[in-house]
Amino acid sequence: MAHWMNLGQQFKVNAKRHADKPALKDQGRSFTYAETNRRVNRLAHGLMGLGLFKGDKVAVFMDNCIEIIELYLATAKTGIIIVPINFRLVGPEVEYIVNNADAKAMVVQDQFTGVIDPIKTNLANIPAHHYVVVGEEADGYNAYETFIAGNPDDEPDAAVAPADTWILMYTSGTTGKPKGVIRSHESHIAFYLINGLDMGFNDHDYCLNVMPLCHINSTFYTFLFLYLGGSVYVHPALAFRAPEVLRIVEAERITFISLIPTHYNLILNVDEKDRRRDVGSIRKLLCSSAPVRRKMKREIIDFFPNAELYEGYGSTEAGSVTVLKPEDQMTKTGSIGRELLGTDFIKILDDRGNAVPTGEVGEIYSCGPTLFDEYYKLPEKTAASFKGDWFSAGDMGMRDENGYYYIVDRKDNMIITGGENVYPSEVEEAVGSHECVFDCACIGLPDEKWGEKIVAVVTLKEGIDGSSVSEADIQACCRERLAGYKRPKEVIFIKNDEMPRTTTGKILHRKLKDRYENSN
Template sequence: MNLPSSLKKTAETNADKTAYIFMDQLVTYKELDTAVSKFADGLKKLGLKKGDHMALLLGNSPQFIIALYGAMRAGVTTIPVNPIYTPEEIRYILDNGDVKAVVALDLFVPYVDKIDALLPKVEHYIICETDPAKVGKYAHPKLKSFSQILAESSPFVEEVPLSEEDTAVILYTSGTTGKPKGAMLTHKNLYSNASDIGSYLKMSADDRVITALPMFHVFCLSVAVNAPLISGATLLILPKFSPKEVFRVAKQYKATIFAGVPTMYNYLFQYEGGDPKDFATLRLCISGGASMPVALLKNFEKKFNVLISEGYGLSEASPVTCFNPLDRPRKPGSIGANIVHVENKVVDELGNEVPVGEVGELVVRGPNVMKGYYKMPEETAAAIRNGWLHTGDMARMDEDGYFYIVDRKKDMVIVGGFNVYPREVEEVLYDHPDVVEAAAVGIPDPNQGEVVKVYVVSKNKNLTEQALLDYCKERLAKYKVPKEIEFLDELPKNTTGKILRRSLKEQLQKQSARP
């Protein structure tokens, strides 16, 4: 079984069930499956063959799902790309990914002439029009209309034989150093993880899942798109995250599941118009993408009376490896235990499993682990060793098999020979009633090698650095107490809302380089 076959099966057995609601328009599984088949047929008519690569430069929309599942049905490998990347970042991924076709919004049209000269391998730019009056009216020979492709194609497309080891999607990881790497995820990787997520979280056709995370990100792709579709659930698609829209959609369509990153939960919690009654039908909230501060988790659950199940994943694992279980005690601060068919463990530098409670690197194996990085055999060999994917995250496991992310291996701060994990400092600050967000980084120090600096967003303009330092001194060992605290109006984040410590470090480096 694979994702497009699963969609077809649901369309045959439950044709009139609502697959998604977008801009208050309802579309059935039968209608979605028909559009997917038409797009697959359209790709064949354009000359794309099994194994060719197609990029998606789209936000959350029905076209994203139709193009993704249509490409898989045609045997074409999809490369989702963040549409707000810079032209150079996009050019690199399209070139490195050997892309033959690009699906993009019409906002991309003005850039085609400039970027096309640099991308000779791209044969087609398939444009999703925001204005129906502009459909198909393009002078450039490589420009095609998404709407016209669907209108002129047949839903009775011949099935392309798919192997479970065929590459379905390539996800380019942002990476902390160097150029992005393309994680090759097979049909088996994606289907197994979506199926296991759906089973673990008890998703069913009765669920209505708010899809507000960006679809081009693997967290949304597997947890808020693929898993619900496998389960026959309904997607409540938001073009972008908006607290106001989340509350409206949850109330109007009686949402049962919400998936988000900690920053989203923080915005929802802080939103003045957020009425707990609007979340009355939610049975579950899912958090991932970054560690959720325990104080935020407890405050959110108390205010909205809904359980948050925190999990863990990474692009190279399709992505989920852990979730807090629904049938056993949930442990705040934990990423949970192994999901079915996936195994995690904590190891030392030599790859040996460390004792319970000790910190080491989290490694994972299972049917969800990528087959490698595209055109990067050395990086693949470094990441997957003896069948285990090395995550680069420092973690510990308790006696019940629950895992706790301590921090990124690269983010650890070494103060006078002592290890300080930024998250433990941030957790203390998040407990302060005036702190909205916090991010800790290491800065050079002539005496101790490194010390901790913290960036804070506060809702109290009168809060002082000294007051926060005194607060930390009461709750942290001396070497963990920040040396500096800087107040900001907001912290830098990526498109999923994950706080970017790397940007803060780069900002520090630029400041220190000034004469």
């Protein structure tokens, strides 16, 4: 039966169609399509040489680099499932994901071996010789280049179907434990084709990859260009510096970047020398993960004079749901746009599952071709997130009379800080582990740099003198348990009777948020 080719299969074709064209480039290297395809095939044979085959999982703990893209491509060709882990996580967080995913091998970037080494003995399913390191050699790891060298560079013999799982991507959950999101090849193929057409991309485009490749955004908006036959410049997410990004845009003649509002804010505040960089090659920009204020939109449009600005809405589970197009940026400020081309898969429902009238608020449900399959090992969580075939990420929104959608609130009080999704319950658990803390609520407050900053509102146990517990004490407690982006940027101490609660004792996060937003 004929079907669309996945990324790995299409890359094989592109290696013939665009053999001598640059596919991947970084600060010191450049590989053509033909060269990349040979490296990917050697990597695929190396993974299979470890005894990994279709359906087995390989975890990757890496910042953006050419090698992580090669891993995505190799798994797409073999049917092996890739498990990308956020490189900002600390040891216990990584350990939970690797074990929950049943990963049988792991590829680690050299700068992160210090996170992995202490937990190796707890990673039950990974044999000692199944660790690979990218970069400097390290004891207990196979060196990446040695690992792929000498392997055949012919195409791996594997039957991979569109409906097969490609990515198991973990996202934070309201319980504090991340959930594994099962994503198929066909959900990504649908994105590449729909967005390629809807946003007007082609094989002449040159993408600068800045967003972390452990996030859904990059597996969409980076690999789209490799699917179409364009080029990708890979830049480490941890090394984001606005002047350097602008230098790359000018030197490489980049045509597309996907960024979050925090990135744009940094770019808009560079000094005069960097403002004079020639960024005229940029023809399209994407902003996602958080709303963009009208003033910033105007500044972005002025800074990139030849670019069209798009905003996208979606989630790890739903994939891509809506897009706000360039012509609507100034007239529909605050909107997440309308359905993507070829789709009509959005409902706004009340608590009983009934559609709400235009202009009224309800929960946003979607059912599009980029939707995930299910949560890994969590059938009850999967069922609770769906009404029939319709999925909700928990966002509350409305639809106006012209068919444009708006996010009104996040049902579970999720905080978006620097483009990262953080659920208060996870932070509250860490803060609450301090021996003096009685209760805690974490909220997101507006922040110029991060979009939202995490603020912990803390009450102390009876008899504890407030002067004996400091913000630094709470921060130190969190440092051992949470990745840096999840830690509170501010701690506010209040009395127990000042904590707003329901009659059943549940803390009212919204009232706290309103209180401190209004006091700033």
